[in-house]
Amino acid sequence: MDVPLPHHFATAHSLDANLFHPQLHHGHPSLTAQNDFDTDPFQFTSPLDHQPQLQLQHPVAFDQRRPIPPPRFQELPSNVPGPDSLNNDFTRNSTQPGQFGILTPHPQIANQPHIHHEVLGRLQNEIDLRPVAVQDGGTTEGHFSNMKIVPNPPDLDAWRTKLFDVDDTLTLTEDQFQTYFPHIDNVYSHRSTQKYKRKPLVSHYFDCRMKGRPPGTAKSEDPNKKKRKRQARERDLCDVKIKITEYFPGARRILGKDAPAPPVADPSNVSDQDFFSTVQTGNVMQGLQHARQFPFIAPNDGSMGGEGMMRLTQSSADARRFYTIQRVNGNGANGKNDGSAGPHKHSLEDSDRIKKNSVLRHMLKVEKEKKKTEIMADDTKSNQKTYHKKATGEALVTAKKHSKDHELKLYGSCFCPFVQRVWISLQFKGLAYQYIEIDPYKKPESLLAINPRGLVPALKHGEWGCYESTVLMEYLEDISNSYPLFPPGDAKLRAQCRLWTDHVNRHIVPAFYNYLQAQEIAMQMENASRLQNEISKLIEVAHPSGPYFLGTEMSYVDVQIAPWIIRMRRVLTPYRGWPEPEAGSRWASWVDAIENNPHVKATTSTDDLYLDSYERYAENRPDTSQVANAVNEGRGLP
Numbered sequence: 001m002d003v004p005l006p007h008h009f010a011t012a013h014s015l016d017a018n019l020f021h022p023q024l025h026h027g028h029p030s031l032t033a034q035n036d037f038d039t040d041p042f043q044f045t046s047p048l049d050h051q052p053q054l055q056l057q058h059p060v061a062f063d064q065r066r067p068i069p070p071p072r073f074q075e076l077p078s079n080v081p082g083p084d085s086l087n088n089d090f091t092r093n094s095t096q097p098g099q100f101g102i103l104t105p106h107p108q109i110a111n112q113p114h115i116h117h118e119v120l121g122r123l124q125n126e127i128d129l130r131p132v133a134v135q136d137g138g139t140t141e142g143h144f145s146n147m148k149i150v151p152n153p154p155d156l157d158a159w160r161t162k163l164f165d166v167d168d169t170l171t172l173t174e175d176q177f178q179t180y181f182p183h184i185d186n187v188y189s190h191r192s193t194q195k196y197k198r199k200p201l202v203s204h205y206f207d208c209r210m211k212g213r214p215p216g217t218a219k220s221e222d223p224n225k226k227k228r229k230r231q232a233r234e235r236d237l238c239d240v241k242i243k244i245t246e247y248f249p250g251a252r253r254i255l256g257k258d259a260p261a262p263p264v265a266d267p268s269n270v271s272d273q274d275f276f277s278t279v280q281t282g283n284v285m286q287g288l289q290h291a292r293q294f295p296f297i298a299p300n301d302g303s304m305g306g307e308g309m310m311r312l313t314q315s316s317a318d319a320r321r322f323y324t325i326q327r328v329n330g331n332g333a334n335g336k337n338d339g340s341a342g343p344h345k346h347s348l349e350d351s352d353r354i355k356k357n358s359v360l361r362h363m364l365k366v367e368k369e370k371k372k373t374e375i376m377a378d379d380t381k382s383n384q385k386t387y388h389k390k391a392t393g394e395a396l397v398t399a400k401k402h403s404k405d406h407e408l409k410l411y412g413s414c415f416c417p418f419v420q421r422v423w424i425s426l427q428f429k430g431l432a433y434q435y436i437e438i439d440p441y442k443k444p445e446s447l448l449a450i451n452p453r454g455l456v457p458a459l460k461h462g463e464w465g466c467y468e469s470t471v472l473m474e475y476l477e478d479i480s481n482s483y484p485l486f487p488p489g490d491a492k493l494r495a496q497c498r499l500w501t502d503h504v505n506r507h508i509v510p511a512f513y514n515y516l517q518a519q520e521i522a523m524q525m526e527n528a529s530r531l532q533n534e535i536s537k538l539i540e541v542a543h544p545s546g547p548y549f550l551g552t553e554m555s556y557v558d559v560q561i562a563p564w565i566i567r568m569r570r571v572l573t574p575y576r577g578w579p580e581p582e583a584g585s586r587w588a589s590w591v592d593a594i595e596n597n598p599h600v601k602a603t604t605s606t607d608d609l610y611l612d613s614y615e616r617y618a619e620n621r622p623d624t625s626q627v628a629n630a631v632n633e634g635r636g637l638p
Helices: 052-057 118-129 157-167 174-183 252-256 283-295 305-310 348-354 358-383 393-401 419-427 445-450 469-479 491-517 523-540 556-576 586-597 596-600 607-612 613-620 625-630
Strands: 172-175 188-195 201-208 241-247 320-326 408-412 434-439 459-460 463-469
Touching: 157 174, 157 348, 172 174, 172 607, 174 320, 174 358, 174 463, 241 463, 393 434, 393 596, 408 419, 419 469, 419 556, 419 596, 445 459, 445 463, 459 469, 469 556, 491 523, 491 556, 491 613, 491 625, 523 556, 523 586, 556 586, 556 613, 586 596, 607 613
Parallel strands: 408 434
Antiparallel strands: 172 320, 188 201, 201 241, 241 320, 408 459, 459 463
């Protein structure tokens, strides 16, 4: 016949009714004197049960083993019946059977819950004593798991004082202990931990750190061993010892009346408020639901009502740990048991001076790691080349010559090509001026007063100031008739110079930066070709024999393009492989004339200055300059 099977079996099988009985198995007559044993209702019965004559012939058929002393704990079935089984033997005050016919000792004591020691041992050794996963910024340092790092929890000073004094036994929720004990753990030093095989708790013993301890190892006589710079504290300054008992989940139900007083409820934590919530007795359905959650808990009175029901229907808060802290007798140091459980012989401030608590140490460690990261970042930046803040070579000599105060002031930066345009013009015209080197990324107020954008070059003449390199070059043309850059008396030729100056600014200069800042090979090749084409257009309209744009003398267009011709060999060639001009070409003669012009040379620094200053552009670092940003965004140059 087909019969329902207990949950131990995955599928149902057809069994002989003579071999399988779902009801309770009646004990063998030979076991009548052994009241401490019973059998499982789900078992395969022996034919001896239905043949009394065989039972009499074999009085010791099931008694071939040594007597087992009755243990203190009872093994409970893990197959807790559901609501549809309320009238079976599980709800009666009967003996609790074992599993699969294994005889189970079960002396029950009234009003005392019983737990199988194997289940409790597994609870301690396989579940609760394993480290808890770190959550919400917790730490696994120390002797407790997942201690929280909360720098300023509510009422911190009051909690620290309370945990320092420990005048009475304190009961803390898991959250309270994990939050506040790290703020006071510097006061105590761990000495030992005691585990229990049959109790849902573990005890940790701590001495006051002011008690001190003897040195662990003898002082080394090795002269090569590095000496530790450490000064031993005076010992036996305090004899306070505390005991922290860590109760595992479900401990309150297991211990019953022996459990400590509940922790102080946290109004923000519903589970704490319901820590001792109870329900009316007789609600067996809810009790059975809790029995499924805590199968190792048995009713203490043989029924599912009364006190047993109250324990089974306690809130899920009992599924969390809680802690008690109490001061125990100090050992008086050196083994003297003076029985004193008095308070500390020092203040909390004294303990704080000796050692910082875990929260402070953690915060200092985080700060140290942050500084270390910043230093590493600075080191990385220091390995990167950056722009120079002072001219070199012949440009430095020129800057020193024009360092005296003058009403005509040029604010510039040694690496900036736009500044070099105006600087060449000043040198070409032979004007008296003052050169002021500034850091364009740390804009001084004197520069901002002239150009609110803080860009160089900027020119101050008396109380008047102006900026933009092309505008400043024309201004210098207007205030000085000596050595003009524009051809005098030829309006058409002057217009031609302005037209091709615009070509330099609109096409050649942007192509230079696009080529330098491009990171992909294909884009570099495309921009190199574009730069060559724009230069070719300028060469086509230049004087045929030159070597300058208008012939044998430097003019306005030459000064406009000269800084980028200088940087082609010093920047584009090393970073992008820009080729040297073809020997004998018109372009080669023009480049050679610019490179050797005395006014250009007087404002040009050494090659390394340009190589270092333009590495930022070649790597296209963020916020290199407003020019670089404009190129990246496809805008016109600022």
